[in-house]
Amino acid sequence: MDKGKQTNAPSKGGKVDGDGLTKKERRALKVQEKNKQHPPDNKKDSQNAPAMKTEPAKPANVPPGQLSEKELRRLEWEKKLAEQKPKPEKSENDNISKAELKARRREQQEAQRLAKQQQQKPPEKAAEVKKAAPSPKKVEKKKVSDSRRLQIVSHLYSDASFSNASVYKNVHPAFVRLGVQYSTKKILGSNARARALLAAVKCLINDLQTPPKQEFCRYLETVLQTCMDYLQLCRPLAVSMTNALRHFKTKLHQVECLEDNVKKEKLLEEIETYVAEEIDKAGEAISLKVNEKISNGDVILTYGCSSLVTKILKDAHLAGKQFKVVVIDGRPLLEGRTMLQRLVQIGINCTYVQMNAVSYVMNQATKLLLGAHALLTNGYVMSRIGTAQVALVAQAFSKPVLVCCETYKFSEQVLTDSFVYNELGDPEMLFTANTLDESSPLVTSKNDNLQILNLLYDVTPPDLITAVVTELAILPCTSAPVVLRIKP
Amino acid sequence: MPENENLTDVIKLISDIRHGKVFNSYEIALRTEQLLEKLISEGQWNNARELMQQIKDKIRQVSQSLPLEATATNIMRHILKVIREEFDLGSEKKAEGQSLHQIVTGDQSDELDYSESHGNLRNRLLDHLTEYKVELETSTENIAAQALEHIHTNEIILTVGISNTVEKFLKHAAKQRKFQVIVVEAAPLYRGHKMAASLANSNIQTTVIPDSGVFAMMSRVNKVIIGTHSVMADGGLRAASGVHAIALAAKHYSVPVMVLSHMYKLTPTYVCSHEKDTFNMCASPANVIPYSTGPLLNKITVYNPIFDYVPPELVTLFISHQGGNAPSYVYRLLSELYHPDDYEL
Numbered sequence: 001m002d003k004g005k006q007t008n009a010p011s012k013g014g015k016v017d018g019d020g021l022t023k024k025e026r027r028a029l030k031v032q033e034k035n036k037q038h039p040p041d042n043k044k045d046s047q048n049a050p051a052m053k054t055e056p057a058k059p060a061n062v063p064p065g066q067l068s069e070k071e072l073r074r075l076e077w078e079k080k081l082a083e084q085k086p087k088p089e090k091s092e093n094d095n096i097s098k099a100e101l102k103a104r105r106r107e108q109q110e111a112q113r114l115a116k117q118q119q120q121k122p123p124e125k126a127a128e129v130k131k132a133a134p135s136p137k138k139v140e141k142k143k144v145s146d147s148r149r150l151q152i153v154s155h156l157y158s159d160a161s162f163s164n165a166s167v168y169k170n171v172h173p174a175f176v177r178l179g180v181q182y183s184t185k186k187i188l189g190s191n192a193r194a195r196a197l198l199a200a201v202k203c204l205i206n207d208l209q210t211p212p213k214q215e216f217c218r219y220l221e222t223v224l225q226t227c228m229d230y231l232q233l234c235r236p237l238a239v240s241m242t243n244a245l246r247h248f249k250t251k252l253h254q255v256e257c258l259e260d261n262v263k264k265e266k267l268l269e270e271i272e273t274y275v276a277e278e279i280d281k282a283g284e285a286i287s288l289k290v291n292e293k294i295s296n297g298d299v300i301l302t303y304g305c306s307s308l309v310t311k312i313l314k315d316a317h318l319a320g321k322q323f324k325v326v327v328i329d330g331r332p333l334l335e336g337r338t339m340l341q342r343l344v345q346i347g348i349n350c351t352y353v354q355m356n357a358v359s360y361v362m363n364q365a366t367k368l369l370l371g372a373h374a375l376l377t378n379g380y381v382m383s384r385i386g387t388a389q390v391a392l393v394a395q396a397f398s399k400p401v402l403v404c405c406e407t408y409k410f411s412e413q414v415l416t417d418s419f420v421y422n423e424l425g426d427p428e429m430l431f432t433a434n435t436l437d438e439s440s441p442l443v444t445s446k447n448d449n450l451q452i453l454n455l456l457y458d459v460t461p462p463d464l465i466t467a468v469v470t471e472l473a474i475l476p477c478t479s480a481p482v483v484l485r486i487k488p
Numbered sequence: 489m490p491e492n493e494n495l496t497d498v499i500k501l502i503s504d505i506r507h508g509k510v511f512n513s514y515e516i517a518l519r520t521e522q523l524l525e526k527l528i529s530e531g532q533w534n535n536a537r538e539l540m541q542q543i544k545d546k547i548r549q550v551s552q553s554l555p556l557e558a559t560a561t562n563i564m565r566h567i568l569k570v571i572r573e574e575f576d577l578g579s580e581k582k583a584e585g586q587s588l589h590q591i592v593t594g595d596q597s598d599e600l601d602y603s604e605s606h607g608n609l610r611n612r613l614l615d616h617l618t619e620y621k622v623e624l625e626t627s628t629e630n631i632a633a634q635a636l637e638h639i640h641t642n643e644i645i646l647t648v649g650i651s652n653t654v655e656k657f658l659k660h661a662a663k664q665r666k667f668q669v670i671v672v673e674a675a676p677l678y679r680g681h682k683m684a685a686s687l688a689n690s691n692i693q694t695t696v697i698p699d700s701g702v703f704a705m706m707s708r709v710n711k712v713i714i715g716t717h718s719v720m721a722d723g724g725l726r727a728a729s730g731v732h733a734i735a736l737a738a739k740h741y742s743v744p745v746m747v748l749s750h751m752y753k754l755t756p757t758y759v760c761s762h763e764k765d766t767f768n769m770c771a772s773p774a775n776v777i778p779y780s781t782g783p784l785l786n787k788i789t790v791y792n793p794i795f796d797y798v799p800p801e802l803v804t805l806f807i808s809h810q811g812g813n814a815p816s817y818v819y820r821l822l823s824e825l826y827h828p829d830d831y832e833l
Contacts, residue, residue, distance in 0.1 A: 350789070357729055430698060440681040453697050454698065455697075
C-alpha cells in the first residue's frame with residue numbers, strides 16, 4: 001500500500017502537535033482521491049503534505065457533487081477500517097481522467113507492494129493497522145455493555161454509538177480520525193483534546209472549498225458543526241474544546257468581509273494565536289506562579305496525569321529545586337503511570353501509590369497540585385474522577401490544595417454533583433486488573449443485578465480547595481465568575 | 489522444656505496466619521479458642537496463676553511475632569478475664585461480692601491469690617469456653633439478624649472490599665427488603681469484585697465503582713456499612729486501606745458509617761501514629777504497579793499499605809452481636825471484655 005504515505009509520516013511530525021500527522025495525511029490523501037473523481041480546477045495544496053510527490057489539489061470551487069464525494073470518502077474510510085488497513089494509496093494523480101487514474105493507481109499499488117516486499121517495513125504497517133482497528137471493536141463493546149445500566153446516571157448513556165456515525169456524511173477525515181482518538185482515549189486530557197481539535201479545525205480550513213454562491217465563513221460554520229456533532233458522538237466535548245470552539249466562532253464572524261484566501265490565513269492565524277496564548281503562554285504563567293510556591297524540601301502530591309502539573313514540576317526541577325513528588329493514581333485509567341514516567345524521565349524523585357494509600361502518604365505531603373478539566377462558575381472544580389477524594393483527604397490533614405487551571409477552561413456551567421453532567425467510561429475497563437493473576441469475578445458474572453459504574457469526572461466543592469492558580473492570578477475558586485466576566 | 493512445648497501450638501497458629509492459611513478473622517478466632525480449650529483441658533497447670541501465666545506467654549508470643557494480629561490476642565485476653573471471673577466465683581472471699589466500701593477505698597490489700605487451687609476450676613472454665621465458642625459461632629448470624637433494624641427499603645448502601653460479616657448482613661436484609669448496594673472495588677486487591685459478584689447472585693442490585701468514584705457517589709448513598717480489621721481502644725478503626733478516605737467522604741456528606749464488628753475485634757490499644765510499625769504494614773507493591781513496568785521501577789518508591797486508621801469521629805455506630813454502640817462507648821465494652829490488668833502484657 002501507500003509506501004509514500006508511510007515514509008512521509010515522520011517528516012510531518014513537527015507540524016501538528018501530537019498525533020496530528022497521520023490525520024493530516026489521511027485527510028490529504030482523501031482530498032486527493034476526491035480530486036481524482038472530480039478533476040479539480042486548480043490545485044494549491046496544502047500545508048501538510050510537503051513530502052508528497054505531487055501536491056493534490058483542492059478545487060477552488062467544490063463541484064456540486066460535494067455530498068456524494070464526501071459519501072465516497074466516508075465509504076472509503078469505513079472500508080479501510082473494515083480491512084484494518086490504512087488507506088489505499090493515491091498520489092500523483094492530477095489532471096488525469098478516472099480510468100487513467102484507476103489504472104495508474106493499480107500500477108502504483110503493484111509497484112509499491114513489490115517495493116514493500118523488498119523493503120520489509122512491518123513495524124510501521126503494524127502501527128497503522130493498530131490505529132485503524134479500534135473503532136469497530138468499540139462498537140461491539142458498547143452493545144454488550146448496554147444491558148448493564150445504572151439508573152442514577154441513565155441519562156448519561158448515549159444510544160448513539162459509532163455505528164450511527166456513518167450518518168454524518170460531511171465529516172472531514174481529520175475529524176473522523178480525531179473522533180477515533182477521542183473515543184479510544186488516545187488523546188486524553190483537556191489540553192490535549194483542545195489542541196487536537198484546533199489542529200483539526202486548521203486542516204479543515206485549509207481544505208475547505210466553498211461551493212459556488214456560498215459564503216466561506218457560513219459554509220465553514222455548517223461543515224464545522226457537522227464535524228462537531230460527529231465528535232460529540234465519539235465522546236462528549238470537553239469544556240476546553242467548547243470554549244476554544246466558541247472563541248473560534250466569534251473570530252469567524254469577525255473576518256467576514258474579506259477574500260477567501262485572506263480569511264483562511266486570518267483564521268489559521270487566529271487559531272495559532274489562541275493555542276499560543278491561551279494554552280502555551282498561560283501554562284508558562286501558571287508554572288511561574290506555582291514555582292514561587294515550591295520550595296526546597298517540599299513533598300508535592302499530585303493525582304492522575306495533568307500536562308500542566310507535569311510542566312510545572314519540570315520547570316521547578318530545572319530551576320534546581322529539591323523536592324519529592326508523590327503520584328497518586330486512580331483506576332481504571334491509571335493515568336498516573338504516564339505522569340510517573342514523565343517525571344522520572346527528567347530525574348524527579350517520585351513515589352507512586354494508588355488511591356487506597358492516599359491517607360498513608362498524605363501525612364508527609366506539604367502541598368497538593370491538581371489539574372482540572374474545568375472550573376465552573378459556582379467555584380466547583382470539575383476534574384478527573386478521584387480528584388475530589390484526594391482534595392478531601394488533604395483537607396482532613398490540613399494540606400494546601402492548589403488547582404492549576406488555565407482561564408480558557410473556565411466555564412459558565414454550574415454543577416453541584418457529579419451525575420447531572422458527566423461522562424461514562426467503558427465499564428469493562430474495571431474488569432482488567434493487570435496486577436492480578438486471576439481474572440476478576442465480574443467477568444464471569446452475567447448477572448443482571450450487577451452493574452459497573454465508571455464515571456470519568458467528578459466535581460470538587462470549593463471548600464476543599466485552597467486556591468486556583470490561573471495565568472491571571474492565584475485566586476480562590478469562588479472568583480471564577482469574576483474571571484469569566486473580565487475575560488473577553 | 490514444658491514451656492516450649494506449650495508454645496508449639498501458638499507457633500503453628502502464628503505461621504498459619506502469616507502464610508495466609510487462615511485468612512479471615514473468624515477462622516483465627518475459632519483456632520485460638522480451640523487452642524485455649526486444649527490448654528485448659530489438657531495443659532499442665534495446677535492453679536489459676538499458672539494457667540494465666542501460660543496464656544500470657546502465648547499472648548506475648550503472638551503479639552511479638554504478629555504485632556498487627558488483634559483477634560488471637562484479644563480472645564486470649566478475654567479468656568484471662570474469664571479465668572479471673574471463674575476464680576472469683578469459686579473463691580470464698582469473693583462470695584459476698586465487692587462491697588461499696590471496698591470499691592470506694594480501692595483496697596488492694598486483699599487481692600486475690602490466684603495460686604490457690606480450685607478443684608472444679610477446670611470444669612467450670614471448660615463450660616464457659618463451650619459457651620464462648622457458641623457465642624463466636626453465632627456472632628455473625630446475630631449481627632446479620634439486626635440487619636432489618638438498620639436497612640430500610642430502597643436504600644443505597646456503600647461497602648468496601650469484602651467482609652464476610654457485611655456480606656451476611658446485607659444478604660439477610662435482602663431477604664425481606666429491596667435495596668441497592670454500591671461496592672467499592674478496593675484496588676489493588678480488588679476484593680470488591682468478589683463481594684459484588686456474590687451479592688448480585690443473591691439478587692441484590694449491586695454496582696461496582698472504582699476507589700476514585702467514592703466521593704462522587706457518596707452524595708447518593710444512605711449508609712456506609714463496612715467491616716473492620718480491629719477496633720482500637722479509642723473507638724477508631726484499623727480497617728483496610730482506603731477506608732479512611734471513604735469515611736471522610738461519608739462525613740462530608742453526613743452519611744452514617746456503620747461498622748460491623750465482632751466483640752473479639754475490640755482491641756485495648758491506642759494508636760499513636762499512623763506510621764508506627766505496630767499500626768500499619770505495607771504489602772508487596774507488585775499489585776500496585778506490575779513488574780512489567782520495567783526499569784522505571786528502580787527509580788521510584790511504591791507503597792501498598794494494608795491498613796488505614798479511621799478516627800472515632802468518623803464512625804457513627806458499631807454493631808456487634810450485642811447490638812449497636814457509639815464509638816464513645818467502646819471503653820466500656822473493653823472493660824467488660826478484658827481485665828484492666830491484662831491490657832498491657
